Amino acid sequence: MKITNLTIVEEEIMQCLWKLDSALMREVMDALPEPKPHPNTVSTYLKILVEKEFLTIEKIGRIFKYSVAIPFVNYQNYKLEHFLNDYFDNKPTALVSKLFDLNLLSAEDLHQYFEIKTTVVPKIKKKIKKKSAMRNFVDELTEKKKKNKKRKK
Incomplete structure (x- = not known):
């Protein structure tokens, strides 16, 4: 079982199926967020996910039941390894x-x-800002004078 990258739409459909674990086509359609894609489009993506071996298919009469073949944790680990490799030199x-x-x-x-x-x-x-000579001079002039703690009697 070789894990490959999913497209954004494939991953969105898989997110629904990872929550459901297995589902019929209409259950996948119900789980997808608005605006929902056309059922033919979803059907095509489900077939692609079966070809990529992310899903298994079981025929029940005239309809198909799709079950998750690659758990979410496995895909998450795959994506994290590639993310580390691509962006953080592993x-x-x-x-x-x-x-x-x-x-x-x-x-x-x-x-x-x-x-x-x-x-x-x-x-x-x-960020350390360097004060200009003029700023230092103004600060020195406007600084309050220090009080002497010991007074001479």
Whole structure:
């Protein structure tokens, strides 16, 4: 069983079938979001998914029942491996770093899954603005004078 990429429409149909596990054509049509495609279009895509071995087919009288052959977890793993390879040079740490940079992942999130003995500190890039000589001069003039704690008697 070789997993291949699905088109957007094929994946949308598979999302419905992964939830249903198996379904007749009309059940797939009911599960699809609005605007619903034409039944002939859905039928064609179901045949393609059978050819790609994502679905198995069982004939019941004059109608067909479609069952999931590749579980969602297997497809998810396949997509994640390709995503890591294509966008992060197959380095999971680069993905985690990017998630930290975008504030989509925090140290607390990691603590839910791992017992971490060290503190996770994401890289923080701060832009340091250099003050001009004139700005420094104005700041110096407007700065409040420091009070002397010890007074001479």
